[in-house]
Amino acid sequence: MTYEVAIDGKTYRLELNRVENQWTCLLDGHAIEVDAVLARPEVLSLRIGNHAYEVKREKVGNDWHVWVGSARFAAEVRDPRSLRGRTRVADDKGPRKLTAPMPGKIVRVLATQGATVEAGAGVVVVEAMKMQNEIKSPKKGTIQKILVSEGAAVNAGDVLAIVE
Amino acid sequence: MFKKILIANRGEIAVRVIRACHEMGIAAVAVYSDVDRASLHVRKADEAYPIGAAAATESYLNIAKILDVAARSGADAIHPGYGFLSENAKFARACADAGVKFIGPTAAAMDAMGSKTRARQAMERAGVPFVPGTSRGLDSYEQAEQVAERIGYPVMLKAAAGGGGKGMRLVHKPQDLQSALEGARSEAERSFGDSEVYIEKAIVNPRHIEMQVLADEHGNTVYLGERECSIQRRHQKVVEEAPSPIVDVEMRRRMGEVAVRVAQAAGYTNAGTVEFLVDQEKNFYFLEMNTRLQVEHPVTELITGLDLVHLQIRIAAGEKLPFEQGEVSIRGHAIECRIYAEDPDNNYFPSPGKITLLLAPSGPGIRRDSGMYEGWTVPMDYDPLLAKLIGYGTDREQAISRLTRALNEYFVGGIKTNISLFRRILRNADFRAGKLDTGFLDRMLKQHADQRPGGIDSITVEVAVIAAGMFAVLDPATASSNGSGATKAKPASNWKAAGHREGLR
DSSP states (O other), X not given: OEEEEEETTEEEEEEEEEETTEEEEEETTEEEEEEEEEEETTEEEEEETTEEEEEEEEEETTEEEEEETTEEEEEEEEOHHHHHHOOOTXXXXXXXXXXXXXXXXXXXXXXXXXXXXXXXXXXXXEEETTEEEEEEOSSSEEEEEEXXXXXOEXXXXXXXXXXX | OOSEEEEOOOHHHHHHHHHHHHHTTOEEEEEEOGGXXXXXXXXXXXXXXXXXXXXXXXXXXXXXXXXXXXXXXTOSEEEOOSSTTTTOHHHHHHHHHHTOEESSOOHHHHHHHHSHHHHHHHHHHTTOOBOSBOSSOOOOHHHHHHHHHHHOSSEEEEETTOOTTTTOEEEOSGGGHHHHHHHHHHHHHHHHSOOOEEEEEOOSSOEEEEEEEEEOTTSOEEEEEEEEEXXXXXXEEEEEEESOTTOOHHHHHHHHHHHHHHHHHTTOOEEEEEEEXXXXXXXXXXXXXXXXXXXXXXXXXXXXXXXXXXXXXXXHTTOOOSSOGGGOOOXXXXXXXXXXXXXXXXXXXXXXXXXXXXXXXXXXXXXXXXXXXXXXXXXXXXXXXEEEEEEEESSHHHHHHHHHHHHHHOEEESSOOSHHHHHHXXXXXHHHTTOOOTTHHHHHHHSOOOSSTTOOOHHHHHHHHHHHHHHHHHOOTHXXXXXXXXXXXXXXXXXXXXXXXXXXO
16 A cells, blocks of 8 residues: 655655565655564554664644654655545535644744635644644635744644634 | 551552552552542552542542541551641641551651741751751841841742742842842742741752651661752752762761751651752751652662661551661662653643553663553643652663663653653763752753754654554554544544555455
8 A cells, every 4th residue: 555654744655565474665666674563552563674663653632643762753644545535524514623733833834814725735834842743724625714823832722724 | 567558649659658558468548539530549559438529628638538538447547648748737636636647757846847947946956057047037128138248149038938939039139139028928928828038048059969867756767868859840859869979978977967866856757858958069058857758769769778668657656667877778879750741842831631552661770650551541630740760770870871771661652741851861961970950950951952862864764654654554443542532523634544444445
């Protein structure tokens, strides 16, 4: 299967295919030898080549964070195929709020008020702990309101924008 | 010996005391507030009684309710832990009146130590060294002016009934004295209902070093060595270690003997701690006595090989100290980190919530006194101390390396903790050199946060990318199960959606 993985403001194309107990992994086209065991929910034992890593995952607000040692990454995994064909009946009704998943600073506002956005399009970038998180539109629609400006400090749960 | 002990506390210290009870064949009775039914101390106890609403005044500070449980459960002693009622003389007295042994000093000894000015008068008679200043409250501004002139600026104004930094003012210049005095008085009145304020010479960049004492009810008092507690934030200790990097055998003996005199002057029994300020010339001055078991007692336990809670219980049961001063020896080095539910990215604000993942360290030289477990929701009503992680080694360097290793193993998911702060402290050059004072942590935090030393290498990012994808494939089920309130109207995360589809394929 193929994923788009967004980490630290960059998007990587990751192809993972299981062949019996082995994985073939292509990261942006480069083949990497990977062996993965889910030790328990949210804890992954990875072997990349012969290097061993214990990776943890946790949910923070609406985001997933992945920890490699003491380094934390906000990670978003998308399946590009499914984005195209997705239908979200319930999601598409009424205005939707975009909220800050963690306390941080607004580093960029990517959309303007009144603009049309696709589902999954970045609207605002929040930085916390040197990590940038793109806050994406949950639906296709119009930006009804942008409630923050670049440089503003926000708390977890603060409403950043509203998509109608 | 007691048959049954009630623990009038919660969290890690309640668990700590329950463990000691069980080791000694004593039944342990827990009390809990409405938000603590699922807390670890209730799970570990032999009996547990609800004592009311979350607000401490309705539960853990409610003397009548706790004594009622003591009577109903047939407990013959009460261990107060630290905080809550542990230094409340009224409670100690009420226990005595109810015929239940309070595991701690007598109410009279607490009273003697409770007021800083009264303690000071008793201690001066016992020849205890003090920071130059007044031993009684200031009567007037003119008196403050005269004393400040005599001892020299900078001076510190302190509330007699104070603690935790309330009613304290540092004054650098004579022209600031009047407003500082008024400020300290009104803050003391508001915080403690007592506006008595005294004045002391301010010690610049002091160390905070304290001496553990133990006294039985037969007149024997010993000291068990010092703890260096200079790493503080907002007057709260964050890291403690024993022994202090600057205290040698001779200084330990002098400090210990003073601590024993302090305890004896107050007629002190059971475990207590005498706190000192130490200046840059290693002069030490009596600060106050804490009439309870301290949060940081494990570091002393590790370097002395003694169990302070066992000893507290045995002393309260009327036993004599089972050793003399000459038999106390110090071996190795121990450092404690106080793991708090607080958010390092948000000025260390408390961060309660549900613990979704807990990976706890173990191995050589590691002790973990914890009150949390995976799946537990940290209540927002109390001090956010989750656990204490203590590293022990043959010397300070080994203790640091073991603790660093253990911190890297420690993972608490779902809530924010200050674990990353300790990694920073332990690799700080001044900390490693033992150059500590009470301003250390504020200075370190002002420096640019070197959150990721040497930056993040591309391999780590690669690992994170691959792991994120692997989680989506291998662990899709949990993606929805531990959401933080993600409910009906919210969209499923893309990750979950992707993983979920994969599961159906």
